Amino acid sequence: MSQPLTTRPTVAGISIFPFRQPPPLCTFLFVIVLFVATFYTLHHPNTTPHLLSRNSHNALILRRLFLSSASNATISSYLRALTRLPHLAGTKPSLDTLHYVLHHFQSLGLDTHVAEYEALLSYPAHISVTARFSNKTTVEFDLNEPVVYDASGGDDSSSSPVVKPYHAYSPSGSAQGSVVFVNHGEERDYRALESIGVSVRNCVVLARKGDSLGRGAIVKIAETKGALGVLIYAENDGGGSGGIERGTVMRGIGDPVSPGWPGVVGGEKLSLEDDRVTRRFPKIPSLPLSLHNAEIILASLDGARAPVEWRNSGRVGSGQRVGPGRTVVNMTYQGEMKMKKIQNVLATIRGSEEPDRYVILGNHRDAWTYGAVDPNSGTSALLDISRRFALLLKSGWRPRRTILLCSWDAEEFGMIGSTEWVEENVLNLGASAVAYLNVDCAVQGSGFFASATPQLDGLLLDVLKLVQDPDDVGLTVEETFKSQNNFIQRLSRVDSDFSGFLHHAGIPSIDMYYGADYPVYHTAFDSYDWMIRNADPMFHRHVAMAGIWGLIGIILADEPVIPFDYISYAEQLQAHRDTLSKLLEGKVSVNPLSMAIQEFSYVAEKAKDEAKKLKEQAYSKNDVAAAAKRRELNDRMMLAERGFLDSEGIKGKEWFKHLVYGPAAEPDSKLGFFPGIADAIAMNASEGMIEHEMWRVARAIQRASKALKGGFT
Numbered sequence: 257m258s259q260p261l262t263t264r265p266t267v268a269g270i271s272i273f274p275f276r277q278p279p280p281l282c283t284f285l286f287v288i289v290l291f292v293a294t295f296y297t298l299h300h301p302n303t304t305p306h307l308l309s310r311n312s313h314n315a316l317i318l319r320r321l322f323l324s325s326a327s328n329a330t331i332s333s334y335l336r337a338l339t340r341l342p343h344l345a346g347t348k349p350s351l352d353t354l355h356y357v358l359h360h361f362q363s364l365g366l367d368t369h370v371a372e373y374e375a376l377l378s379y380p381a382h383i384s385v386t387a388r389f390s391n392k393t394t395v396e397f398d399l400n401e402p403v404v405y406d407a408s409g410g411d412d413s414s415s416s417p418v419v420k421p422y423h424a425y426s427p428s429g430s431a432q433g434s435v436v437f438v439n440h441g442e443e444r445d446y447r448a449l450e451s452i453g454v455s456v457r458n459c460v461v462l463a464r465k466g467d468s469l470g471r472g473a474i475v476k477i478a479e480t481k482g483a484l485g486v487l488i489y490a491e492n493d494g495g496g497s498g499g500i501e502r503g504t505v506m507r508g509i510g511d512p513v514s515p516g517w518p519g520v521v522g523g524e525k526l527s528l529e530d531d532r533v534t535r536r537f538p539k540i541p542s543l544p545l546s547l548h549n550a551e552i553i554l555a556s557l558d559g560a561r562a563p564v565e566w567r568n569s570g571r572v573g574s575g576q577r578v579g580p581g582r583t584v585v586n587m588t589y590q591g592e593m594k595m596k597k598i599q600n601v602l603a604t605i606r607g608s609e610e611p612d613r614y615v616i617l618g619n620h621r622d623a624w625t626y627g628a629v630d631p632n633s634g635t636s637a638l639l640d641i642s643r644r645f646a647l648l649l650k651s652g653w654r655p656r657r658t659i660l661l662c663s664w665d666a667e668e669f670g671m672i673g674s675t676e677w678v679e680e681n682v683l684n685l686g687a688s689a690v691a692y693l694n695v696d697c698a699v700q701g702s703g704f705f706a707s708a709t710p711q712l713d714g715l716l717l718d719v720l721k722l723v724q725d726p727d728d729v730g731l732t733v734e735e736t737f738k739s740q741n742n743f744i745q746r747l748s749r750v751d752s753d754f755s756g757f758l759h760h761a762g763i764p765s766i767d768m769y770y771g772a773d774y775p776v777y778h779t780a781f782d783s784y785d786w787m788i789r790n791a792d793p794m795f796h797r798h799v800a801m802a803g804i805w806g807l808i809g810i811i812l813a814d815e816p817v818i819p820f821d822y823i824s825y826a827e828q829l830q831a832h833r834d835t836l837s838k839l840l841e842g843k844v845s846v847n848p849l850s851m852a853i854q855e856f857s858y859v860a861e862k863a864k865d866e867a868k869k870l871k872e873q874a875y876s877k878n879d880v881a882a883a884a885k886r887r888e889l890n891d892r893m894m895l896a897e898r899g900f901l902d903s904e905g906i907k908g909k910e911w912f913k914h915l916v917y918g919p920a921a922e923p924d925s926k927l928g929f930f931p932g933i934a935d936a937i938a939m940n941a942s943e944g945m946i947e948h949e950m951w952r953v954a955r956a957i958q959r960a961s962k963a964l965k966g967g968f969t
């Protein structure tokens with residue numbers, strides 16, 4: 257339903273009306289006529305080859321046209337189609353979603369292709385968990401989720417059931433032992449157990465998933481402590497629905513049998529016995545457990561009382577005991593690892609003036625179950641963006657730079673589709689990718705959240721000012737974002753497809769979502785029905801996300817001078833240095849960092865002045881020399897992020913090359929940046945080692961300065 261024209265809020269001279277359904281053809285033609293008329297009355301027609309010249313006025317018209325062509329109805333129809341069946345990577349229904357996305361792009365007339373790989377995926381065959389209690393009764397737990405409704409509308413869901421709750425890449429095997437409750441399974445939790453005399457050696461550990469540790473890390477730490485098996489439960493079990501959280505426990509990302517190189521069909525694949533493969537998998541079996549079953553085990557535990565810090569947190573009561581004692585569990589996971597074809601779909605909108613520079617929008621398509629939140633809220637937004645880009649193309653728009661729209665496969669197994677693609681294209685990405693814009697779960701609840709590399713902060717906030725808040729018609733997303741004291745976070749996490757782009761290839765990146773978390777994560781209840789009942793009944797948040805995502809794409813593709821702000825990066829680096837300095841309490845000097853950041857700030861200021869001058873010229877002159885200067889500055893700004901890469905990578909995680917943002921040893925590192933330094937501190941390394949890691953970061957910052965400055969020493 258369209259909103260009346262008069263109630264559309266206006267922000268900075270741009271009227272925002274994102275909730276319109278697709279206008280009827282006559283309305284659309286009228287908009288085009290109006291648009292053409294506006295253009296011709298305001299501008300000399302001979303100066304521009306295109307309907308839309310890239311001056312500021314026309315940029316505003318274009319952005320308005322993009323926002324006004326949003327449609328909650330089309331987004332909801334895409335989501336419904338994509339989530340009809342569970343579509344785990346490597347299965348038949350997953351192939352159907354591939355064809356759906358492929359056909360969508362093709363029917364819009366976009367230049368579309370499939371990038372196919374072969375990767376080792378992991379599926380469950382048989383799982384069981386039995387417990388013997390002190391009263392001598394033995395219980396075999398029901399490991400299925402309750403079936404509440406049939407999301408397929410009753411046709412063929414029985415032939416495509418939701419996959420059993422399991423941990424992908426868990427080794428097959430049984431583990432039997434007394435149960436020990438280990439809280440979140442962090443190192444400090446084991447230290448707390450040790451302090452009350454509890455060891456988990458030869459036991460089965462029961463862990464509740466917390467905020468700081470992923471399931472792979474929980475299993476890894478349990479393994480080092482001598483546990484035989486791991487059961488993990490989530491305290492928020494689908495909002496009381498009995499959902500069980502699936503997930504991968506693979507270490508590192510990408511196809512395990514082609515580590516570091518693209519898993520192309522017919523390419524080199526390591527054998528399953530190869531040490532480079534086996535070290536990617538845990539040695540002990542693990543399974544997810546429902547909250548209900550976990551609570552039965554928790555209630556039966558005897559032995560020592562839980563450490564004080566764990567009591568009365570979440571659902572763990574003050575009388576909780578941790579074992580080991582008379583509750584014994586026998587858990588079995590039997591699964592298969594299979595080579596499967598996986599497919600990324602890529603649509604290309606060729607740039608008119610700089611076709612060899614790329615702005616990349618990406619989202620994954622595969623899901624653990626129906627995937628309404630994760631990831632197809634993002635897929636629907638991407639499909640709507642492509643629909644609207646096609647409209648803009650019909651009205652004469654050509655982006656200055658090339659835009660790539662990417663639909664990744666097998667993200668849930670460890671970002672495999674995007675990682676293989678990044679590995680295959682790493683040189684071309686390094687030479688020509690301006691930015692990567694990721695949206696995985698577009699909508700999981702309320703409130704806008706974003707993470708970015710810092711040179712993108714300003715652009716992101718500017719775009720939030722142009723988009724109406726989906727939950728408060730009078731406000732922009734930027735206003736609510738600020739009023740909720742939200743801030744742009746950084747991208748050290750390794751939990752979606754931006755990881756390969758940023759951590760391996762050094763591409764400036766953004767990752768965005770609505771909602772901090774959601775109860776049906778990776779459960780059978782992540783369905784269209786859950787979405788419209790709980791997260792976005794009228795798809796207004798989807799519309800807002802598509803608006804933000806698409807506009808950032810348009811601006812990065814179209815602005816003559818790329819709107820990167822490296823002063824923001826310099827300030828963030830200073831703040832990181834200050835945090836680090838406090839943590840080190842003067843034991844190790846942060847001087848090398850300070851010097852490097854000072855130089856980086858200076859170069860960033862210079863780049864800003866240069867950008868300002870060139871921007872003024874961009875709107876007045878159309879001469880070749882100015883265009884060459886702009887391109888030269890743009891390239892330096894594009895390449896500066898690559899400076900943070902180090903060919904040797906992070907120690908022990910060498911594939912991760914970015915020394916400012918990347919995965920650090922969890923959970924003892926509180927930094928969230930400088931992963932090499934964080935690891936050295938967490939591992940209690942010598943001062944010399946910490947100094948060395950600090951120098952490596954300082955040199956990375958110097959490389960970034962050199963790239964941003966240009967020329968040679």
Ligand SMILES: *[C@@H]1O[C@H](CO)[C@@H](O)[C@H](O)[C@H]1NC(C)=O
Binds near residue numbers: 391
């Ligand atoms: C035995 O103990 C378990 C765990 O505390 C409990 O769930 C079960 O109902 C008990 N069985 C009997 C027969 O008391």
Ligand SMILES: *[C@@H]1O[C@H](CO)[C@@H](O)[C@H](O)[C@H]1NC(C)=O
Binds near residue numbers: 384587588
């Ligand atoms: C544990 O359960 C599995 C599967 O039911 C069974 O094969 C195995 O023998 C059991 N282990 C022990 C020690 O009872």
Ligand SMILES: *[C@@H]1O[C@H](CO)[C@@H](O)[C@H](O)[C@H]1NC(C)=O
Binds near residue numbers: 257328332793
């Ligand atoms: C789209 O939004 C309008 C209100 O702006 C609402 O009436 C309509 O039901 C929504 N459509 C869908 C499919 O949610």
Ligand SMILES: *[C@@H]1O[C@H](CO)[C@@H](O)[C@H](O)[C@H]1NC(C)=O
Binds near residue numbers: 940
């Ligand atoms: C770190 O090393 C110091 C000195 O050798 C030692 O006292 C401390 O316990 C160690 N900490 C950890 C977490 O290993």
